[in-house]
Amino acid sequence: MAPTASQVSKESAEVTTDSFVKVLAESSNLKSVPTQFTYSNDSKGSYSDSIPIIDFSQLTSENPHQRSKALQELAKACEEWGFFVLINHGIPETLLKAIIDASLEFLSCRTMISGGTKPKARRIPSNPHRSVITTANHKIHLWRDFVKSYVHPEFHCPEKPQTLRDIVFEFSEKTRSVTRKLLQGISENLELEQGYMDEALKLDSCFQLYAANFYPPCPQPDQAIGLPPHTDHGLLTFLIHNGVAGLQIQHNGEWFNTNSPQNSILVNTADHLEIFSNGRYKSVKHRAVVNSEATRISVVMANGAAPDAVVAPAAPLVERDGRALYRPMKFIEYVETMLSNRLQGKGNLECLKIEEDE
Numbered sequence: 001m002a003p004t005a006s007q008v009s010k011e012s013a014e015v016t017t018d019s020f021v022k023v024l025a026e027s028s029n030l031k032s033v034p035t036q037f038t039y040s041n042d043s044k045g046s047y048s049d050s051i052p053i054i055d056f057s058q059l060t061s062e063n064p065h066q067r068s069k070a071l072q073e074l075a076k077a078c079e080e081w082g083f084f085v086l087i088n089h090g091i092p093e094t095l096l097k098a099i100i101d102a103s104l105e106f107l108s109c110r111t112m113i114s115g116g117t118k119p120k121a122r123r124i125p126s127n128p129h130r131s132v133i134t135t136a137n138h139k140i141h142l143w144r145d146f147v148k149s150y151v152h153p154e155f156h157c158p159e160k161p162q163t164l165r166d167i168v169f170e171f172s173e174k175t176r177s178v179t180r181k182l183l184q185g186i187s188e189n190l191e192l193e194q195g196y197m198d199e200a201l202k203l204d205s206c207f208q209l210y211a212a213n214f215y216p217p218c219p220q221p222d223q224a225i226g227l228p229p230h231t232d233h234g235l236l237t238f239l240i241h242n243g244v245a246g247l248q249i250q251h252n253g254e255w256f257n258t259n260s261p262q263n264s265i266l267v268n269t270a271d272h273l274e275i276f277s278n279g280r281y282k283s284v285k286h287r288a289v290v291n292s293e294a295t296r297i298s299v300v301m302a303n304g305a306a307p308d309a310v311v312a313p314a315a316p317l318v319e320r321d322g323r324a325l326y327r328p329m330k331f332i333e334y335v336e337t338m339l340s341n342r343l344q345g346k347g348n349l350e351c352l353k354i355e356e357d358e
């Protein structure tokens, strides 16, 4: 079950003034990355013409030929890249722009609040504005400010401004509907009986998490990271941004820059799709790199199973494969372990893998 508003606001009390990277980045004499942010990385990525593009209007077309072609493309994208650029999805461009603008305003405004009295930020019913990860033996501050809220099946969002709430609510509804149709296509590609996936994952009460990430310009982009390599919880993650590049995905061991035509949505396959498909569709590793010139903002909607659904490899696939490759786990427990960083660098997915000799 999603946490109650009181649980969440208790966590938000961890917000501190110095957790805002924006303030640090704006200080005029900042010439290098402070040591606690140091994360040496080669932030360069390759470019590829073969990053898949999925035309949603063809996937939902009544023309069987068009639909079957789009289904094949979707299967290939999930198998080979775990990532695709979704076009003609039907979500109005005005809404995409509105959620970027409202998220940007909210994060900028939180930063100003932090400079004065803090209580307002504390009362915000969203997850903490955390910018630290713990690796095996030390803490690294990320070059990112962010906000996160569970928005479905229960809607939690900062109470103010009302415009942000309204926009996030509408974006959650629209992305949910697109997600359900993509999952329907994926279920057909996995040759599952109609309704099997919906029931097993209780998709009518599917989980959604909204996040907005704010990456200010960084004086030494190779010495800091917005988000280190990771995979996402959930089935499919949707991401849009303000036109400043920064998302890189790993493909055959190499980092690739992602490029998105205007009004498109970047979609990646996530951990629970890897589990449910019994390893057919891998959860793609990705990272957010920073740059020295422009502020980047991304808005993410993570789409998962119902909080109380126990996610396991689909039984018909286990039967076909002869064995399950992952242990079952309740969806919300998985998410909460991941968000609390309790695994300290070791992914949840790794912990659920069943070795051949077990």
Ligand SMILES: O=C(O)CCC(=O)C(=O)O
Residues within 6 Å of the ligand: 211, 213, 227, 232, 239, 246, 247, 248, 286, 287, 288, 298, 300
């Ligand atoms: O901002 C980005 O491009 C990546 C965001 C992301 O991977 C996440 O929020 O999980």
Ligand SMILES: [Fe+2]
Residues within 6 Å of the ligand: 230, 231, 232, 286
């Ligand atoms: Fe991610």
